[in-house]
Amino acid sequence: MNAKRFFFTFAIAVVTAVSVVYVYSRISNNEPQIITVKEQVPAIGQFASAQVQGNLPDLTYAAESSVHAVVHVKTRSSGKDYYSNNPFYEFFFGPGSGYRQQPQPVMGAGSGVILTKDGYIITNNHVVDNADEIEVTLNDRRTFSATLVGADPTSDIALLKIDAEELPFVPYGDSDNLKIGEWVLAVGNPFNLTSTVTAGIVSAKARSINIIANRNQTLGVESFIQTDAAVNPGNSGGALVNQRGELVGINTAIASRTGSFTGYSFAVPVTIAKKVVADLMEFGEVQRGLLGVSIVEVSNVTKDQADELGISIDKIEGVLVGSVAPNGGAEEAGIKAGDIILSVNGEDVNSVPELQERVSMHRPGEKVNLIVLRNGKQKPFEVTLRNIRGTTGIISSNKFDETLGATLEAVSTSDLRRLGVRYGIQVVEAGNGSLRQSGVKEGYIITKVNNMPIKTVGDFTAAVSEAQDGLFLTGIYPNGRVVYYAVNLAD
Structure with missing residues (x-):
């Protein structure tokens, strides 16, 4: 009896085992289909992810190649004298009496971009406008006094020069080739934070916001590149670069009701900036062709x-x-x-x-x-095209041909500081014109013309163009001797 029960139990176990193996084999044979179905979903997800990654640019090269050529520009200018009404003074000396308040220095800051190995730096005119002293700090923390070569308020571009060699610089790109939606980097020094890089896309081109006209009360040339790269106070004059690390614009303004970045920023395209720089280098002022x-x-x-x-x-x-x-x-x-x-x-x-x-x-x-x-x-x-005077000739502020016959240059900040003057331009060659005939010699630093402060060669040109019959020059020689000259411009 026990033997029959044993064999019966054994037979049931064998049948059960065979059944399990059969069912398992059926499940195992279907598993590749299940796996295949499940694998198709992740495959689609991976493909989409790879596609997105392929479209995201690698901006590290552009950042690394440009950040060392963007500088921090600091300015110092003297405040204006003003009278202060004081009740104490009025009690003793009568109504309306007051005293002269000493001017307080005004500090400013912005950014600049090194354009050449020998220290030419582009920035915004509004960064250095009316500055008595300009200081440039490189990304490696070296500091230099800068000279203002020239400025163009109508495009808000200025050119500086520092005495240095073998500097890193940003090569020119082509802003005409920028596409809407293309990635760009804004490199500068917002809030005095050095070497700051932000990224965005080109939102629009040839944008006018009338900021130059409003700031300078003159006709401005505005054809801004609009981006959504974050730009804040201190970024002015900094670089807008493309993915190849090429300069395509000079960051200039933001659209904001708060004074800080709220979505859009604007840069002068390099097509404009490059021509302004070339003119300032060669002639000391911009040669603007006019259609009329x-x-x-x-x-x-x-x-x-x-x-x-x-x-x-x-x-x-x-x-x-x-x-x-x-x-x-x-x-x-x-x-x-x-x-x-x-x-x-x-x-x-x-x-x-x-x-x-x-x-x-x-x-x-x-x-x-x-x-x-x-x-x-x-x-x-x-x-x-004609110039602003209605002729086709080049208006040169370095060479004043028949009328003045002089070559003029900016004066280094160190020389100005040594002589105790805040601004001026120097006569490098007196030539054979009216300046030499009036007694002006090489080395003379012109600080005022007809009582107008002369900070750049462009200021001198403007003073000459506004003068009627003659010029009254105020200036100083390198030996510290202050001299005045009257220059006759009449025919």
């Missing part, structure tokens, strides 16, 4: 105005010529009020900033080719 027209956005033209001018505003393109200056390049070429400028040298212009940027790249005497829409037909014109 007033221009208006086509989008701002009303239907009545359009009908009066005989133009269509159904398609917004080009820039409308509002008026033509007499004896200017545009009038000479045959351009008329009511014409619509469609392109400059083959480049389309559909806004005032775009047209300003294209023309600002050229000097007086150079020719530009325009395509103009008139009475529904396109016509080509060749315009010879």
Whole structure:
């Protein structure tokens, strides 16, 4: 009986084991299908992730190659004298009496970008405007006194020079090739924090916000690159670089109601900055070629105005010529009020900033080719640009040809400090013109012309252009002797 029970139990165990093996084998045979299905989902996720990673730029090279060439610019200027009404004074000396309050120094800070190995540095004009002393601190913490070579308020660009060699610098890029959505880096010194790098994309190009005109009470050349890279006070004059570490703009302004970054920043494109720097290096002031027209956005033209001018505003393109200056390049070429400028040298212009940027790249005497829409037909014109005086010649502030015949240069901060003066420009060569005839000798540092402070060669040029018959110079020689000269400009 026990034997039968044993064999019966054994048979059940064998059948059970066979069943388990069969079921297991069936499950095992289906497992690759299950795995295959489950593997397909992660594969899709991995592919999407890899695609995103491929589109994210590696900005480390751009940061490393540019951060050492961006400097910290510190300025010092004297405050203004002012009178203070004091009840104590008024009690003893009568109403309206007061005393002169001593001026307090005003400190400022910004950024700059090294352009050459021998120490030329670009920054914003508003960073160094009215500065008596300019100090530059490199990324390696070396500090130099800087000389203001020249400045252009209309583009908010200034050029500095420090006495150094073998400096790291940022090469020029091409801001024309920037695309909307392209990644860029803003490198500067916000809030006195050195070597700060922020990233963003190009949000718009050829943007005008009227900040230069409002700041300088003059016509500004604005065709900003708009980005969402964080820019704050102290970033002004710093670098906007592309992914290759090339300079494509000079960070200049932010759109903010708080004074700090709130979403958008604006940079002067390198197409404008590069030409300004070249002019300042060569001539001491900007050589701005002018078309000789007033221009208006086509989008701002009303239907009545359009009908009066005989133009269509159904398609917004080009820039409308509002008026033509007499004896200017545009009038000479045959351009008329009511014409619509469609392109400059083959480049389309559909806004005032775009047209300003294209023309600002050229000097007086150079020719530009325009395509103009008139009475529904396109016509080509060749315009010879004029300077602000209405001629095609170069306005040189270094060489004052027949009238003054002198070569003038900026004075180093150390020489100014040694002589106890805050600003001035130096006569390197007196030439054979009016300055030498008036007794001016080489080495003379001009501090004032007709009682106007002279801080740059551009200031001197402006004073000469405003003078009627002559100049009264105030200045000092390197030996400390203060001398005054009267220079006759009359024919």
